[in-house]
Amino acid sequence: MLPTSRRPQIDLLGPLQVVHGGGVVPIPAPKHRAVLAVLAINSGRPVLADRIIEELWQGSEPKFARKTLQGYVWRLRHVLGEDLLTRGGCYELRGTRHETDAARFERLLADGQLALRTRDPALARRRLDAALALWRGPALADVPSGPMVRAHADRLEEARLLAVEAVLEADVELGRQATVIPALRELTAAHPMRESLHALLMIALYRSGRQAEALSAYAGLRATLIGEQGLEPGRAVRELHGRILAADPALDTAVRHERGTPQPQF
Numbered sequence: 001m002l003p004t005s006r007r008p009q010i011d012l013l014g015p016l017q018v019v020h021g022g023g024v025v026p027i028p029a030p031k032h033r034a035v036l037a038v039l040a041i042n043s044g045r046p047v048l049a050d051r052i053i054e055e056l057w058q059g060s061e062p063k064f065a066r067k068t069l070q071g072y073v074w075r076l077r078h079v080l081g082e083d084l085l086t087r088g089g090c091y092e093l094r095g096t097r098h099e100t101d102a103a104r105f106e107r108l109l110a111d112g113q114l115a116l117r118t119r120d121p122a123l124a125r126r127r128l129d130a131a132l133a134l135w136r137g138p139a140l141a142d143v144p145s146g147p148m149v150r151a152h153a154d155r156l157e158e159a160r161l162l163a164v165e166a167v168l169e170a171d172v173e174l175g176r177q178a179t180v181i182p183a184l185r186e187l188t189a190a191h192p193m194r195e196s197l198h199a200l201l202m203i204a205l206y207r208s209g210r211q212a213e214a215l216s217a218y219a220g221l222r223a224t225l226i227g228e229q230g231l232e233p234g235r236a237v238r239e240l241h242g243r244i245l246a247a248d249p250a251l252d253t254a255v256r257h258e259r260g261t262p263q264p265q266f
Contacts, residue, residue, distance in 0.1 A: 007083055010040045010093075011101040013156065014136025016143050018079055025079050030144050031056060035072045037143045039084070039093035040100060041152050046090035055146035101134045102156060108134075109163050116166060121173035128167045135160060161191075169200055177204040188217070192224045195237050202237075206244050206251055214244050 008020040016033045018025040027033050038052050053065045062068060073091055077084050085092040108131035115124035139156035143149050164187070168180045184201040191197055198221040205214035218233070218241040225231050232238065243251055 007095055007099060008080060009099055009101070010036070010043075011136070012037070012040060012140055012152075013101045013105060013134050013160075014138070015141045016040075020079070027076075027079065029072075029075075030142075032072050032076060033142060034144045034146065034149065035069070035091075036076055036080075036093075037140055037149050037152075038146075039091060041148060043093045043095050043100065046085075046087055046092040049089050049091065051148075052091065055148050056144070058146060102139075105131050105134045105156075105163075106159065109159060109166070112163070112166055112170075116169060116173070119173075121170040125167065125170040125174070128163050128170065131163050132160070132167070165197060165200065168204075172200065172204050172207065177207045180204055181208065188221075192221075193228060195221065195225075195234055198233075199237050199240055202240060202244060203251065211244060211247065215241070218244070 008018045008025065011017045011019060016027065016037055018027060018036070027036060034056055035052060038047060038055050049066060049069055053061050053069055056069070057065060073084065073086070080093070083094045085094055108127050112124045112127035112131060115121070115127060139153040139160070140149055143153075145153075168184060168187075171177070171180045181201070181204050184197065184204055188194070188197050188201055198217055202214040202217050205211075205217060218237065221237065222233055225233055233241075
């Protein structure tokens with residue numbers, strides 16, 4: 001059993017890993033990783049054994065599923081020590097979410113978004129770069145995908161996209177609009193109904209002296225939304241389109257346009 005003077009760090013932003021004493025402790029068995037992922041997602045909160053069993057086998061559990069789960073937990077205790085608790089019919093990873101890389105990412109992303117709102121794109125860029133540097137690959141990449149793990153991985157990936165988008169916004173506000181246009185075109189192609197990305201592309205094109213292309217980007221978004229959902233673009237994007245059409249001089253100097261970007265939730 002590892003010493004408990006310093007708690008192991010559990011990383012979720014990529015393949016699941018446990019870092020302890022300056023090194024990575026291997027968790028080779030997929031089911032063990034799945035149990036650890038569920039406990040890490042709910043760190044500091046008890047999780048019913050039945051809930052973990054459902055996550056592992058999704059209705060096709062073996063005859064002795066509870067005893068099998070107990071064996072998985074016993075093996076994980078060799079890595080986590082006294083931080084893995086058993087309470088009645090529940091298991092709990094002692095500690096807080098602040099001990100995961102996902103929690104550090106969340107804080108840095110929030111700091112970067114705040115810096116954008118307070119008109120400090122250089123600080124925002126530094127915070128967001130640090131946030132994205134924590135990622136090692138797709139979230140929970142090597143964990144068997146039960147409903148809880150899949151939903152949490154999806155939330156983390158959405159937050160990662162928010163961070164990438166915020167980096168590009170910071171670059172636009174720092175006058176680097178021409179350099180981010182290729183990345184924005186790729187992202188709008190990958191997320192054709194994400195209005196905030198299209199709005200940022202429109203701003204970058206307009207500030208690069210490409211008004212016609214900015215208007216064309218809006219037309220493409222509008223056609224996609226009407227074709228897929230029968231809806232016009234939202235008010236903020238429509239107003240931005242009108243300002244570009246009118247060549248509003250304020251668009252050349254505004255530090256940040258409002259996009260109504262949602263905050264990530266974990």
